[in-house]
Amino acid sequence: xxxxxxxxxxxxxxxARQWLASHLVGEYATAVGLGGPGSEHEQxxxxxxxxxxxGAGGWIGLGWEQPSDPSGGPYGSYGNxxxxxxxxxxxxxxxxxxxxxxxVGHIGENLLGPTLLAHGSAAxxxxxxxxxxxxxxxWCQGYSEPDAGSDLAGIRTVAASEVGAxxxxxxxxxxxxxxxxxxxxxxCFVLARTEAGSTRHRGLSFxxxxxDQPGRIVVRPIQQLTGTSEFNxxxxxxxxxxxxxxxxxxxxHVAMGLLAAERGVSTLVQQIGFAAELDEVVxxxxxxxxxxxxxxxxxxxxxxxxxxxxxxxxLRTLAGPPSRSGGESSVAKLLWGGWHxxxxxxxxxxxxxxxxxxxxxxxxxxxxxxxxxQRMFLFARADTIYGGSDEIQRNIIAERVLGLPKEPR
Numbered sequence: 001x002x003x004x005x006x007x008x009x010x011x012x013x014x015x016a017r018q019w020l021a022s023h024l025v026g027e028y029a030t031a032v033g034l035g036g037p038g039s040e041h042e043q044x045x046x047x048x049x050x051x052x053x054x055g056a057g058g059w060i061g062l063g064w065e066q067p068s069d070p071s072g073g074p075y076g077s078y079g080n081x082x083x084x085x086x087x088x089x090x091x092x093x094x095x096x097x098x099x100x101x102x103x104v105g106h107i108g109e110n111l112l113g114p115t116l117l118a119h120g121s122a123a124x125x126x127x128x129x130x131x132x133x134x135x136x137x138x139w140c141q142g143y144s145e146p147d148a149g150s151d152l153a154g155i156r157t158v159a160a161s162e163v164g165a166x167x168x169x170x171x172x173x174x175x176x177x178x179x180x181x182x183x184x185x186x187x188c189f190v191l192a193r194t195e196a197g198s199t200r201h202r203g204l205s206f207x208x209x210x211x212d213q214p215g216r217i218v219v220r221p222i223q224q225l226t227g228t229s230e231f232n233x234x235x236x237x238x239x240x241x242x243x244x245x246x247x248x249x250x251x252x253h254v255a256m257g258l259l260a261a262e263r264g265v266s267t268l269v270q271q272i273g274f275a276a277e278l279d280e281v282v283x284x285x286x287x288x289x290x291x292x293x294x295x296x297x298x299x300x301x302x303x304x305x306x307x308x309x310x311x312x313x314x315l316r317t318l319a320g321p322p323s324r325s326g327g328e329s330s331v332a333k334l335l336w337g338g339w340h341x342x343x344x345x346x347x348x349x350x351x352x353x354x355x356x357x358x359x360x361x362x363x364x365x366x367x368x369x370x371x372x373x374q375r376m377f378l379f380a381r382a383d384t385i386y387g388g389s390d391e392i393q394r395n396i397i398a399e400r401v402l403g404l405p406k407e408p409r
Contacts, residue, residue: 005086012087013094019057020098028053028101035102036273038379039372040230044184047101048138055079055135060109062088064117064129078125079133085318089268096272104184108132108139112189115258119206119246128187128208140182142190142209142234143255144386145175152191152255153200159192159207159241161248170194170241172209175233178386182219182232185211190241191255194248204251206258208243209236216240225378226370231386267314267332274307274340277376281347284373290350299346303339310335327401330393337384344380347373 005013024032028050034042054060061080076082083091103109113132116125131137145155157174172192182188188209195203211217216239221229246254282300285291291300313335317328348355351373359371370378384390398404 005090009084009086009090012083013090016059016091016094017098019059020094020100023053023057024098024100031101033099033101035104037230038224038226038228038375039102040104040181041228043101044104047104048135048184050101051103051105051135051138053135054105055133058133059091060105060135061113061129061133062091064113064133078129092269093272096269096276099276104181105132105135105138107141107181107185108137108187111141111258112139115189115206115254116245118257119250119254121245124208124243124245137186138181138184140179140185140188140211140232140234142176142179142188142192144178146177153252155191155193155204157190157192157236158196159190159194159205160196161194167242170205170207170244172207172236172239172241175235177231177233178222179219179232179234180230182211182234183221183229187211188234189245189258190236191251194244194251201252203249204255205248206245206251206254207241208245209239209241213239225381226375267317267336268311270336271307271311271314274336274343277343277347278303278307280372281343281350284347285350288351288354290352296346296350299342299349303343303346306335306339310339327397330388330396330401333388334390334393334397337387337390340383341380344373344377348377 027046031043031046031050035047051060058079058081061076061078062083063085064078064080065076065082109132113129116128120128128137132139142157143152143155145157147154147156155174157172157176159170159172162169162171170192172190174192176182176188176190179188188211190207190209191204192207193203194205194207198204209217211219216237218235218237220233220235222231222233223229224231278300282291285296285300290296310332314332317332355374355377358369358374388396395407399406
């Protein structure tokens, strides 16, 4: 894959830049730089409206159809713009550089969308992808459970099937945890056991569950160290579901395909955000004089070099075909989780004692206020745990990629 940016791609860049400049105005200008991990509580209503604005412009779901599709035209059948892989990277770069609001629809676009394209039926793609592309329906991910976090094959949530006049209905019962943005989501893709008595990877199905089911679905926010609550517990009590992706019993295969989708352009989007955070830490180090400390200066340079290495690894991964082992996504997670945690530690280290003081005085109305560096430090403690802990990622690489003996269970 040649990632050189040609004249056509630069034209695409200018259109993206102009669109962002002309739409990040008025009330949307007040949301610039808001949202993201540890800050998902910021301007949620406005950022959801921004999601619809992106959808109206065709900027959600870039590349869901190949630009060479015989139907032609700049837009695909789901309402998204056609774009090459290089142009998707260009859009991600321009979006990050404009400091546009953090996306509330990224789970639907970057995880559900590719999964339905790879494993969903034509009817499922026609039903769900246009709504995601319009920014109208938000999704969350129902994978982790209290006793099955990184060990996803240990899930206990069940879905019993009933056959009626309207076809097969599944009744989902169980608990999911660490479910990002569940309190705002319209739908949840849930991994559940549909085969009674099944264990580990067998008997699982990938279900699409509507969240608006009072009494059958309860969402309880989890307060984090940052004082915010973008993670949630979700309780299912006979919740109704009619959509199974990839067929009953094939959930593990579909779920692994979804996790592999995280190796895509979204990885580069994340790294562009990391670069902006690193720049801010460098500015803070220069302003405080910490950059004169050779140890801290060495840590800054090391993080800069590691970030560039992560980008090159992501581009190389995008350029090649996905492996059957899924090792690429484990390598990527292992790299960025530890890197971002170290960045959070350095963000407070360069400020010294000042980093222990809040940005404003304590009041009953604002008892827990953090600045961006403090929030990043606290939230980044979870980076090496959620999405599959470092220990699990190392096991996957060791067992599936290197062929080493499995860890005793």
